[in-house]
Amino acid sequence: MLERTSFREGLSYRGGSSMWAWVLHRVTGLGVLLFLGIHILETFALSFGPDFYDRTMELYNTAIFRVAEVGLLFAVIYHAVNGTRITIQDLWPALWRYERAFVWVGFGIVIVVFVPLALLGLLPVFRGEL
Amino acid sequence: MASYSATQPASRFEMYSWLFMRVSGVVLLVMAVFHLLLMHYGIGVAQLSYDAVAARWANPWWRLYDLFLLFFALTHGANGARILMDEYLRAGGWRLLLKIVLSLLYLLLVVMGVWVIVTFR
Numbered sequence: 001m002l003e004r005t006s007f008r009e010g011l012s013y014r015g016g017s018s019m020w021a022w023v024l025h026r027v028t029g030l031g032v033l034l035f036l037g038i039h040i041l042e043t044f045a046l047s048f049g050p051d052f053y054d055r056t057m058e059l060y061n062t063a064i065f066r067v068a069e070v071g072l073l074f075a076v077i078y079h080a081v082n083g084t085r086i087t088i089q090d091l092w093p094a095l096w097r098y099e100r101a102f103v104w105v106g107f108g109i110v111i112v113v114f115v116p117l118a119l120l121g122l123l124p125v126f127r128g129e130l
Numbered sequence: 131m132a133s134y135s136a137t138q139p140a141s142r143f144e145m146y147s148w149l150f151m152r153v154s155g156v157v158l159l160v161m162a163v164f165h166l167l168l169m170h171y172g173i174g175v176a177q178l179s180y181d182a183v184a185a186r187w188a189n190p191w192w193r194l195y196d197l198f199l200l201f202f203a204l205t206h207g208a209n210g211a212r213i214l215m216d217e218y219l220r221a222g223g224w225r226l227l228l229k230i231v232l233s234l235l236y237l238l239l240v241v242m243g244v245w246v247i248v249t250f251r
Contacts, residue, residue, distance in 0.1 A: 026214060029210045030211070033208070036204060037235070040200070040204070044242045044245070046250055047245070050180035050181070053183075061175065061176050073166070076162065076166055080163055084155075084159060087156065121170065121171075
């Protein structure tokens with residue numbers, strides 16, 4: 001059984017890039033799961049007819065949700081890239097030797113994919129359409 | 131570097147859980163990412179409406195796609211949450227309670243999702 005560690009002690013642990021990759025994987029996973037729950041409820045609103053559903057969907061067309069959408073985009077892209085890295089390393093355990101390099105490659109891929117899509121998604125907010 | 135030895139896994143369930151996370155992860159890498167790009171950048175959230183859903187679900191293959199996506203995404207997510215509970219909470223009261231809540235929410239959301247995808251007219 002591990003000793004109990006305080007939150008502050010946990011933050012002072014210097015695991016470097018690999019540790020943050022792991023922390024981010026959990027945070028983004030929980031975030032996507034939270035959205036998935038909301039998403040299923042909102043889809044279920046179809047059962048109450050067109051008026052109810054369309055009014056529900058209007059909630060998404062607000063500036064706050066457009067920004068939250070970018071958060072979801074980041075969470076999905078990060079979780080997908082980092083999860084792929086873990087799966088590849090699990091398939092070929094010899095590759096764990098290069099984990100740190102792969103973590104940085106993953107961060108790079110996330111930024112290259114996320115930034116353009118985020119800017120594109122935020123265009124209506126920049127233009128003041130929302 | 132750690133060494134890897136082929137010993138018996140501590141628990142058969144956890145081995146299947148590990149395998150499921152990898153397999154469903156690869157499935158979601160294709161299905162969920164495509165779904166997100168289509169809805170947010172192909173169609174656009176602003177264009178999503180009751181009529182738009184009706185048009186898409188007129189094709190039964192899209193319903194089947196969404197059923198698979200619902201199962202893999204929710205099961206992958208719920209199992210991830212279960213792992214977090216195992217790691218961050220001590221065995222006993224709170225962990226058991228939260229796992230029961232998680233299981234009930236999982237069942238409820240699966241039923242609601244399947245219901246709306248199958249019965250929508």
